[in-house]
Amino acid sequence: MQQPIAILDSGVGGLTVAKEVMRQLPREKIVYFGDTARTPYGPRSSEEIIRFTREIVDYLIQFNPKMIVIACNTATAAGLEDIRSRVEIPVIGVINPGARAAIRLTVTGCVGVIGTEGTIKSKAYDQALKALSPEITVISEACPRFVPLVEKGNFRSRETYETVQSSLGHLQGYPMDTLILGCTHYPFLTETISEVMGQGVTLISSADETAREISAILDKKGSLSQGDSIPVHQFFCSGDTRIFQLITHQWLGKQIQLSPVVWQIPTIV
Template identity: 70%
Template sequence: MQQPIAILDSGVGGLTVVKEVMRQLPREKIIYFGDTARTPYGPRPEEEVIRFTREIVDYLIQFRPKMVVIACNTATAFALADIRSRVAVPVIGVIHPGARAAINRTQSGFVGVIGTEGTIKSAAYEEALKQLKPQIEVISRACPKFVPLVEQGNFRSDETYKTVADSLEPLRSTPIDTLILGCTHYPFLADAIAEAVGRHITLISSAEETARDISTILQVKGRLALGEAMPVHQFCCSGDPALFKAIAQQWLNEEIELTPIVWQVPNIG
């Protein structure tokens, strides 16, 4: 039986990574968990995000994945080291791949980062960027209103474009030429974000670079699913299954198999 790649996120955002893995590694089986009942993770305390991430990984381990991908920037910032210490398979996040892509694209040396409150407060992107290029200038901004828009499937309304424009207005007067979408939900809003900051700004999604990392690690370990039959992917969510399925099928442009998960849902804060 083919071992899957386990991919998890606070909600539907990690589907941006799933789509890229499906494109780059079409023979790899994916099992995805979107914690839509407890999204967003951004406003939650670090300890809570770590606990949620542990619970999801503990659930996914029953499927014997050959790799775990934390496709959530907040969970990557808070829980990556913890999860790596708890499981025997490779575990990767989305922050370092996104930082690497931005360093490769910027011409001015000024990079913007937008993300959840948790990701921005952690300074994980700034640290990752400066590890790669110490002289880089980083301008960060939290955008807490974006994830709820995506989780509601509200990508292209006038309200969404106005919310995005208002949130990103301060970045228009900065010298950035590259903007990291530091939340895997944000590529759903890429058109609104590009319109808000200016079409001349290069938008960086970590999904493509993360998929490359997955490919490299599996190739080095001799675990690529070369020659396998085309896989049937599995999707799980902890919230509204109908809404998740609608968003997933629209984004991935294909039918999916979905398993709703009953999950305990504490209040934020």
């Protein structure tokens, strides 16, 4: 039985990571969990996010994954080390891959980061960026109104543009040439964010960098899937399956089998 890569997110945002894994690693099976019933994670406390992340990992462990990907920046900032201490398989997040890409691409040395309130407050990106390049200038901005737009499937509309413009318009006054989309929901809004920020700002989604890190880790462990069989992916969510399935179909370009989740008492302690 093929061991899957388990990917978890607060909702549909982690589908951006799942899509890139499917593109770069087409032989790998994915088991995905979106906590749509409790999204957004951004305004929640670290303690609450850690508890939610433990519960989801506990659910995903039954599928015997070979790796866990926390495809949520807020959950990565709050719970990555906690989960690593509780399981024996590799666990990676999405913050360090995005930071590495920004350092590689910036010319001005001024990098912008947008994310949820929880991610920005944690300063996880600031720390990751400055660990790589101490002289880097980081401009951070919380954008709490973005995730609800994405979870409703509202990617392109007048409301979307006005929300993005009011949230990011003032950042145009900084000499940044690189902007990290520090929430995996935000790539769904790439067209609008790019329109507001202008052609001189390169947008960075950590999805492709995360997929490369997954590949490198599995290759080093000799755990990459072999053979030519097409994997059957599984998608789970904790909330409304209709909207989740619609967005998943739109983003991945294929119909999926979706299983709703009934919460159980966590066994990870």
